Amino acid sequence: MLTTVLLLGMFAQAPEYDLVIEKGRVIDPESGLDGVRSVGIKGGKIAAISARRLKGKRVIDASRHVVSPGFIDLHSHGINNISNLYQAHDGVTTALELEAGLPAIQDYLEGRAGKAVLNYGATVSHTALRVAAMKKYAGMPMKNSLSALAIKGRDDSLEDEEEFSRLAYLMEKGLKEGGLGLGVLPAYVPGASRSEFFKVYQMAARWKVPVYTHVRGRGEEGVQEAIANAAGTGASLHIVHLNSSTRGALPWILEMIAGARKRGIDVTTEAYPYTAGSTFIESAIFDEGWQKSMNSSYGDLQWQATGERLTKETFEKYRKQGGIVIQHSMKPEWIRLAMASPFVIVASDTMPYAKGAHPRGGGTFSKVLGEYVRELKVTTLVEALRRMTLLPAQRLEALSPQMKNKGRIRVGADADITVFDPETVKDTGTYETGPQFSRGMAYVIVNGVAVVDEGKTVENVFPGQAIRSVLTSSRKQE
Numbered sequence: 001m002l003t004t005v006l007l008l009g010m011f012a013q014a015p016e017y018d019l020v021i022e023k024g025r026v027i028d029p030e031s032g033l034d035g036v037r038s039v040g041i042k043g044g045k046i047a048a049i050s051a052r053r054l055k056g057k058r059v060i061d062a063s064r065h066v067v068s069p070g071f072i073d074l075h076s077h078g079i080n081n082i083s084n085l086y087q088a089h090d091g092v093t094t095a096l097e098l099e100a101g102l103p104a105i106q107d108y109l110e111g112r113a114g115k116a117v118l119n120y121g122a123t124v125s126h127t128a129l130r131v132a133a134m135k136k137y138a139g140m141p142m143k144n145s146l147s148a149l150a151i152k153g154r155d156d157s158l159e160d161e162e163e164f165s166r167l168a169y170l171m172e173k174g175l176k177e178g179g180l181g182l183g184v185l186p187a188y189v190p191g192a193s194r195s196e197f198f199k200v201y202q203m204a205a206r207w208k209v210p211v212y213t214h215v216r217g218r219g220e221e222g223v224q225e226a227i228a229n230a231a232g233t234g235a236s237l238h239i240v241h242l243n244s245s246t247r248g249a250l251p252w253i254l255e256m257i258a259g260a261r262k263r264g265i266d267v268t269t270e271a272y273p274y275t276a277g278s279t280f281i282e283s284a285i286f287d288e289g290w291q292k293s294m295n296s297s298y299g300d301l302q303w304q305a306t307g308e309r310l311t312k313e314t315f316e317k318y319r320k321q322g323g324i325v326i327q328h329s330m331k332p333e334w335i336r337l338a339m340a341s342p343f344v345i346v347a348s349d350t351m352p353y354a355k356g357a358h359p360r361g362g363g364t365f366s367k368v369l370g371e372y373v374r375e376l377k378v379t380t381l382v383e384a385l386r387r388m389t390l391l392p393a394q395r396l397e398a399l400s401p402q403m404k405n406k407g408r409i410r411v412g413a414d415a416d417i418t419v420f421d422p423e424t425v426k427d428t429g430t431y432e433t434g435p436q437f438s439r440g441m442a443y444v445i446v447n448g449v450a451v452v453d454e455g456k457t458v459e460n461v462f463p464g465q466a467i468r469s470v471l472t473s474s475r476k477q478e
C-alpha cells in the first residue's frame with residue numbers, strides 16, 4: 001500500500017512532457033536500442049526514453065507499433081506542401097531535393113520558412129547555374145523548378161575560363177546560402193564535357209561538400225566516371241537511384257562501390273523500390289538512341305497526364321510538347337538486389353505531385369517495409385530502418401550539423417518520429433492511381449508536432465525547418 005502511494009507520489013512529481021509515446025517498440029539503429037519504451041518529447045526535442053511510464057500533456061498508445069526515427073528522404077523533387085503531404089503519410093519527416101538541386105537556394109529556404117509541413121533543403125543546381133554562367137544566356141531567369149532538367153543550354157559547353165569562374169562563383173554563393181552540396185546531372189547535360197565535370201568535382205572537394213549525381217549515359221560507364229572523379233579529387237560522392245541508372249549491371253556495380261568504399265573513397269548510393277522510372281520526355285534521357293541503350297521502347301512509356309502508353313507517333317508529339325513520362329523498364333530482381341544491399345539508402349525520387357504521377361511519391365518507404373521486409377524478407381526491419389534514417393542523416397551531417405540530431409531516437413535529438421504498424425504497413429498507390437496515402441502509418445511527428453495523427457492529416461501545421469549547410473572558411477581548402 002505504502003509503495004503504491006510512494007510510486008503515485010513520485011509519478012505525480014515526475015516532469016510532464018508535451019507528448020509521450022508509450023508501449024511502442026522503439027528502434028534506434030545507431031544505438032541498437034530495440035525494445036518497448038516510453039518516449040517523452042518536450043520543446044520539439046526527445047527529452048526522455050524510459051522503460052517506465054512517463055507523464056505527458058498528451059499520451060499516445062503505440063502498442064503493437066514501431067516507434068522509429070522519422071524517415072529522411074535524400075531524393076525528393078516535391079518542393080511544395082502537396083507533394084510533402086503524400087510523403088508525410090509515407091513516414092517521411094525530412095524531404096530534400098539533392099539530385100537536381102535548385103539555382104536559388106536563399107529564395108527556397110526563406111520562401112518556405114514557417115510554411116513547410118516537412119523539414120526541407122536542397123543542393124545547388126550545377127545544371128541550371130552552368131547556363132546562368134554562359135554569356136549566351138545572360139539574364140535568363142533561373143526558376144526553382146524541376147524543369148531545369150530539360151533546360152535550354154543543356155547542349156552547350158562552357159566556353160572559357162571566365163564562364164567557369166562565374167559558375168564557381170554562383171555555386172559557392174548557393175553553398176553559402178545553405179545549399180547541401182552540388183546537384184550534378186551528366187545524363188541531362190550532353191553539352192558538358194567530361195573535364196567540366198572533373199572540375200566540378202574539384203570545386204566540391206575544395207569546399208568539402210558532396211556531389212549528388214545522376215550519372216552519365218545509360219549506366220555503368222557513368223558510375224565509373226563518377227568514382228574516378230571522386231578518387232581523383234577527394235570529393236564525397238552520392239550516386240542517386242542506382243536501380244534505374246545501372247539496370248542489369250547492378251550486381252557488379254554494387255561490388256565496385258563496395259570495393260571503392262573499402263579503399264576509402266567516400267561514395268554512397270540509394271535506390272527506390274519500383275521497376276519504373278519517371279522524367280521529362282523532352283530531356284536528354286530520350287535523345288537519339290534511348291531505345292537501344294535502355295533496351296526499352298515506346299510501349300514502355302506511360303504519359304503521366306493521361307496514363308496512356310505511347311506509340312512512335314504520340315512519343316514524337318509529346319516530345320515536342322514536353323512533359324512527364326513514366327518508363328516501365330526495370331526488372332524486379334534488380335530492385336530486390338538493391339533493397340538487400342547493406343549500404344544502399346532508401347530514397348524515393350518523388351516527382352512533383354500530380355494526379356497520375358509516379359506512385360513512389362507516396363509509397364516508397366511503406367513499400368520497402370511492407371513488401372521487401374514483411375512479405376519478401378529481402379532485408380530485416382531494423383536494417384531497412386537504418387537505411388531510411390541513420391544512413392541518410394550520416395550522409396549529410398558533416399556539412400549540416402542539424403542532421404546530427406536527426407535519424408536517431410536519442411535524448412537531445414529532434415523529435416522527428418514515425419510510428420507505424422509493422423503488420424499492416426503498405427503502399428497503396430499504383431501507376432494508375434498515382435500517389436496515395438500509405439496504410440499503417442499511424443503518427444508522423446516533425447520537430448515534436450504531429451503532421452499525421454491516427455493516420456489522418458493534421459491541417460494547418462507547418463513544423464518543417466530548413467536544413468542548411470554550414471560552409472565555414474576552415475572548410476575551404478586553399
Ligand SMILES: [Zn+2]
Nearest residue numbers: 099214240241
Ligand atoms: Zn535522376
